[in-house]
Amino acid sequence: MTQQPPQASSSTTGFFQALPVLPPQYTSPTSLPETFHELHSNPTQASDDKVIARILDLYLPQDATEATKRVHHLARLSLNPSILKYATDAETNHPVLRPLSTFGAENKNDPLWTTTGWQKLKEIGYREGVVSVAYEKSYRRFNRRVGQFVGGHVWGPTGTMTACPQSMTDGAATLLDKHKNDEDGDQPGRGEVLREAYRRVCSRDPDVAWTSGQWMTERSGGSDVSGTETLARLMTPEELEEDAKRGRNRDAVGMRLGSWKIHGFKWFSSATDSEMAVLLARTDKGGLSAFYIPMRRRVGAQMLESHTLNEEAPPLTELNGVRIQRLKNKLGTKSLPTAELELNGARGWLIGKEGQGVKEISAVLNITRLYTAAGSVGSWARGLVISRAYSKVRKVRGGLLQDNPAHLAWMAEETVKYWASAHFTYLGVALQGALEQDWDEMVANTKAVHLIPSDKTTVAALLRLLLPAMKAQVSVASVDGLRQCMECLGGVGYCENNEDGGLMNIAKIYRDNLVNPIWEGTVSVMAEDIVRVLTDKRMGGGDIMKNIFTPWVRDVLGRCAPMFQDQVSIVEERLQALNDVVRNAQK
Numbered sequence: 001m002t003q004q005p006p007q008a009s010s011s012t013t014g015f016f017q018a019l020p021v022l023p024p025q026y027t028s029p030t031s032l033p034e035t036f037h038e039l040h041s042n043p044t045q046a047s048d049d050k051v052i053a054r055i056l057d058l059y060l061p062q063d064a065t066e067a068t069k070r071v072h073h074l075a076r077l078s079l080n081p082s083i084l085k086y087a088t089d090a091e092t093n094h095p096v097l098r099p100l101s102t103f104g105a106e107n108k109n110d111p112l113w114t115t116t117g118w119q120k121l122k123e124i125g126y127r128e129g130v131v132s133v134a135y136e137k138s139y140r141r142f143n144r145r146v147g148q149f150v151g152g153h154v155w156g157p158t159g160t161m162t163a164c165p166q167s168m169t170d171g172a173a174t175l176l177d178k179h180k181n182d183e184d185g186d187q188p189g190r191g192e193v194l195r196e197a198y199r200r201v202c203s204r205d206p207d208v209a210w211t212s213g214q215w216m217t218e219r220s221g222g223s224d225v226s227g228t229e230t231l232a233r234l235m236t237p238e239e240l241e242e243d244a245k246r247g248r249n250r251d252a253v254g255m256r257l258g259s260w261k262i263h264g265f266k267w268f269s270s271a272t273d274s275e276m277a278v279l280l281a282r283t284d285k286g287g288l289s290a291f292y293i294p295m296r297r298r299v300g301a302q303m304l305e306s307h308t309l310n311e312e313a314p315p316l317t318e319l320n321g322v323r324i325q326r327l328k329n330k331l332g333t334k335s336l337p338t339a340e341l342e343l344n345g346a347r348g349w350l351i352g353k354e355g356q357g358v359k360e361i362s363a364v365l366n367i368t369r370l371y372t373a374a375g376s377v378g379s380w381a382r383g384l385v386i387s388r389a390y391s392k393v394r395k396v397r398g399g400l401l402q403d404n405p406a407h408l409a410w411m412a413e414e415t416v417k418y419w420a421s422a423h424f425t426y427l428g429v430a431l432q433g434a435l436e437q438d439w440d441e442m443v444a445n446t447k448a449v450h451l452i453p454s455d456k457t458t459v460a461a462l463l464r465l466l467l468p469a470m471k472a473q474v475s476v477a478s479v480d481g482l483r484q485c486m487e488c489l490g491g492v493g494y495c496e497n498n499e500d501g502g503l504m505n506i507a508k509i510y511r512d513n514l515v516n517p518i519w520e521g522t523v524s525v526m527a528e529d530i531v532r533v534l535t536d537k538r539m540g541g542g543d544i545m546k547n548i549f550t551p552w553v554r555d556v557l558g559r560c561a562p563m564f565q566d567q568v569s570i571v572e573e574r575l576q577a578l579n580d581v582v583r584n585a586q587k
């Protein structure tokens with residue numbers, strides 16, 4: 001038999017790598033057609049992202065099918081080609097600023113342009129209830145936060161940074177929920193406005209729903225806001241009357257504008273296309289206070305002639321004393337419009353007590369830090385999904401990567417690290433849910449009954465201690481984890497793969513994820529926060545390690561000991577070492 005001479009490859013002939021097929025991360029057997037039930041009776045076996053199935057199994061009762069079906073659905077939506085095209089659009093066509101009007105005046109109307117892809121992804125987020133599920137209080141029999149965050153886990157990388165404004169919106173919802181029924185006091189009409197804002201940030205209807213920004217960082221510092229130079233002052237009755245006379249006292253949806261005027265400069269605002277914001281400003285009393293502002297206001301009497309001829313046109317609006325100076329040119333998070341903002345007479349409402357702004361904003365920060373950790377594990381998870389799928393199609397030395405012992409050992413090690421971070425994060429998420437709901441109704445009926453304390457004070461103290469550690473540790477670990485995922489794909493992993501729905505673009509996920517160790521507090525700031533908790537005399541009877549953390553760990557270990565003796569002794573040793581470090585540092 002004569003041997004065929006080798007054929008030279010060309011751009012159209014020769015070897016072409018088959019495209020890996022990404023499986024949905026989570027599969028709920030009850031969501032599958034009945035014929036599959038026997039084949040896939042166990043969600044952990046049926047799901048590609050095993051740890052996430054185990055987390056749901058741990059923290060949710062067996063009958064929480066509303067929650068598991070939702071995750072099942074989102075896992076599929078995230079891989080839907082018609083949705084992925086929005087993600088690629090948002091990633092490749094970045095937001096644009098048009099600061100001037102046609103004739104060169106300040107563009108107060110529509111200076112910020114975002115792509116259709118970005119807007120559609122936000123709409124999908126509203127419809128799927130990425131924020132609102134946490135506030136749908138009729139669901140009482142399962143941990144709403146766990147259901148919500150696991151949904152975000154599978155949706156996040158496809159949502160392409162929309163999780164950032166969503167996290168701030170969720171934080172704002174918590175704050176508004178806390179204050180929406182406060183007495184109006186010297187701010188008549190405030191309650192009605194806050195209740196309307198709350199209704200909108202919790203809405204699933206894209207025509208109603210709002211996103212919120214969170215404006216804290218100034219040029220003087222994000223870690224330390226004590227140098228805040230933004231000033232708020234109460235308007236005089238004459239000023240209020242004048243605005244009312246000119247029809248300039250309403251926001252875009254007709255709600256009353258607040259009686260505080262705010263001037264200053266905010267250095268980083270990530271949700272610049274949002275409808276409202278929560279911000280910090282200094283008042284005459286000297287301390288920092290928290291304010292609510294709507295992003296737009298009605299222009300009142302300055303109506304254009306053409307507008308008066310069209311009685312069906314909505315009222316004309318403009319930015320509420322906010323000027324977008326420029327958009328940040330960032331390493332990643334390119335789809336996200338992060339801007340510098342000048343506030344020049346923005347009208348807002350004081351939230352909570354004057355001078356208590358840092359305390360108020362910490363309610364928002366607790367939520368956004370949880371999102372940062374969860375977003376980090378979600379990004380890392382997607383990187384591993386891609387790596388696993390690639391190992392099933394890519395051959396080296398004649399065999400598939402998935403059968404190569406060295407590659408397998410490497411991926412196994414990375415997967416274990418990811419699992420550890422996922423469990424750490426979801427402990428925090430479950431604690432947050434336990435703070436917001438009734439333990440008897442939604443923990444007692446789960447496998448986490450011995451893990452989540454029934455006493456809310458203990459839950460709050462544990463979360464206060466663990467959250468900064470989690471935010472720092474998990475976000476840094478995920479940066480390294482995603483770098484390893486890129487390497488798993490070789491040179492392709494380093495490329496901006498926006499073809500094929502952008503599904504293979506780990507580089508984008510890596511760039512986006514790199515911000516997580518920085519925003520919502522850097523690692524050093526988280527470390528400082530932990531020290532603050534450890535030395536807080538009001539927590540855990542003045543010694544949170546001795547009175548809360550150590551007894552809780554020992555109780556959990558005691559229950560694991562019969563089955564996992566060796567592992568329990570390792571954790572015991574680590575616990576002892578941690579206690580020694582804390583004790584010695586306090587000397």
Ligand SMILES: Cc1cc2nc3c(=O)[nH]c(=O)nc-3n(C[C@H](O)[C@H](O)[C@H](O)COP(=O)(O)OP(=O)(O)OC[C@H]3O[C@@H](n4cnc5c(N)ncnc54)[C@H](O)[C@@H]3O)c2cc1C
Pocket residue numbers: 214215216217220221222223224268269270271330333338515518519520521522523524525528
């Ligand atoms: C993409 C992006 C989007 C953002 N979006 C928003 C937003 O929407 N709203 C908003 O308010 N902010 C936003 N930020 C700002 C972000 O929260 C801040 O950048 C962050 O808090 C750090 O503040 P800074 O930049 O002023 O750095 P600095 O606070 O000046 O920190 C510089 C260095 O000093 C260290 N440091 C600071 N304090 C201590 C300490 N006590 N002990 C030891 N070391 C310390 C830090 O770790 C860091 O290494 C965003 C940032 C980015 C990158």
